[in-house]
Amino acid sequence: MPATRLLAEQLIARPSVTPLDAGCIEMIAARLAPLGFVNEIIDSGPDTFRVRNLWSKRPAAHAGQARAAIKTIVFAGHTDVVPTGPLEQWSSDPFAPTERDGKLYGRGASDMKTSIAAFVVAVEELIVAQPNAPLHIAFLLTSDEEGPAVDGTVVVCNVLKARGERLDYCIVGEPTSVERTGDMIKNGRRGTLSGKLTVKGIQGHIAYPHLARNPIHDLAPAFAELVAIEWDRGNAFFPPTSWQVSNIHGGTGASNIIPGSVVVDFNFRFSTESTPESLQQRVEAVLQKHGLEYELKWTLGGLPFLTTPGDLVTAVQAAIHAETGLETELSTTGGTSDGRFIAQICPQVIELGPPNASIHKIDEHIALADIEPLKNIYRRVLENLAAA
Template sequence: MTTRPNVLEFTCDLISRPSVTPEDEGCQELIAARLANAGFRIENLPFGPVKNLWATHGHGSPVLVFLGHTDVVPTGPKEDWNSDPFVPTIRDGHLYGRGAADMKGSVAAFVIAAEDFVAAHPDHAGTIAVLLTSDEEGDAIDGVRKVAEHFRATGQRIDYCVTGEPSSIKQLGDLLRVGRRGTLSGTLTVRGIQGHVAYPERARNPIHQAMVPLAELCARQWDAGYPADAPEFPASSFQISNIHAGTGANNVIPGACEVVFNFRYNPGWQAEALEREVHAVLDRHGLEYEIRWHRGGEPFLTREGKLRRAAREVLIARCGVVPDENTGGGTSDARFIAPLGAEVIEMGPINASIHKIDERVAVDELLRLPAIYREVAEKLLLL
């Protein structure tokens, strides 16, 4: 009888597959084989170039989903790493490699937790499921976004969703993510009239035109958090990430200026309201412009309920810390599952090294993760 690898060995196997988004490089195939062997039903849900895996055990409600991704961000210059990013390496009590924290360690942990859970409780109530995509770190178009649309069309219910994103700050379990701000991006093109810098009266400089309204948008305090009396969400923010204009010559007034910006916003706003506010500012300043909008996801909040209580109790018992329950940070695929009516949380390892050179996870914390995820499942499905 072949002994299945433990969470450290399994994580190393996943890291060794260079699954830079949207590639999967066989990660989901490996995971599907393990879960099928444990009695899970396997369904592959490919959309475009993206692989998505839906594995379930049991029937009916409640439905608990462990959500994760097998893709990783690019490594950056490999020569800057102390070891090859796709050769998992242990040193100083940490496992190094791209995806160690974000989030192949969590994926390995909750796959093992799911296996252990069904082995111990083969006749459990409800459904335990694993949902994976290879499109979380990329465009996030053909991944969980499309899967959620498929679930909506087929009537697939989700009651609880545990996302394995690295959420901890200083020690495992010190932060429980219970919501996320929404994300709205815009690409603004301001039209001018190209001309010689010595004859500005014959041209119209789109950079000059854009500066004042952009400064107004940057300086505005969009809100003070949500709700206003006891904020569970930080204040909404507007940030410019790119500005491009010009021909490269220092004596030419450009004919256009492109500005890329992003809102991170709380439930006090909706995307269309923010879009209207931006258009009103630009119109008031008389710009000739167009904007391409991309709504990346609406904000969500999981209020106090069975999932938050279960996760909190497990983290207190197994990590010895009362987690901070907040809605900070960026975005995750949880934003596509919450609108299905699910209670959603994020809980995983320390996130200090994610997307960085020498990404790593503490081995002792990695070894504790499967039991944490399994106990959450037991609190939710052993009725």
């Protein structure tokens, strides 16, 4: 069995449902140590939600260059997986990796234990072939990406920032491809900003509206205005910023009571053309314009990031083409990832992984034919950057 698949199966077999790591990080650390990596376990969070993080780095040999001139590339990912859902709906045990019809089934097969296995084997192959490659290589792994993501990658990034650790490139192993590994990579992600709006009224009998004030009616004109706003027009890499309402709750359930308040949950997915501050100011200006009595709590889930074509994108595109013949598509679509934290301390971040059609689903899987090409692409990226 190829080394990448073997390691992927060993990781899938560990039931690391977020925030549990189930020993995955120790397994990876033990594998990296003989290669010259210095492992640092960084635990975070309360005892009831303990998160395990790994920062592991292999300094490059001088290789005729000043050490300060040697670039650092980080492979980043998560060992935690989402819950399985109803076990009886799986065709096989989600934590017993199973081959069937040319696919490898198991929770985490695509998101993203195969990527982690491919990272490790790609690095092993590079070090065997080029033990003095002029690259500092590092791994940043967490067991808190599928959960709240407050004790995972962001904690490690804060530690590295406080130390003044310089990162130059980062590849996040998120499943970004559509049909074939390498057909799409993410060179950025939109930011996410959520709001919980409570508009206050006066509760009363519906037959005596003059003795009450209906907050739903008060909110409606402001709602209409917010829906119609063009927040920005996006740019060459991002679609326009989107504002969407996810929940509205008002009333007691009785049909003859005017509610005393209405609560609205909404979210912005925003491009680099807007800032959290500008979006907050524009929303509150509309609410104040309509004279609403309200409370508004904001939650910034992540800032947008963008890696414009440069050294890393060029190295990745060339690696994908050499391995698969594909001309990869750059994209910033989809949800958030831990790339949003890494981008705060690393100027070039891309996401590259296998097809994502089955992620978070019953019978999650990866095509066997995608595993070795993924590992080879990662190795080729290292070779391209080492030769640059």
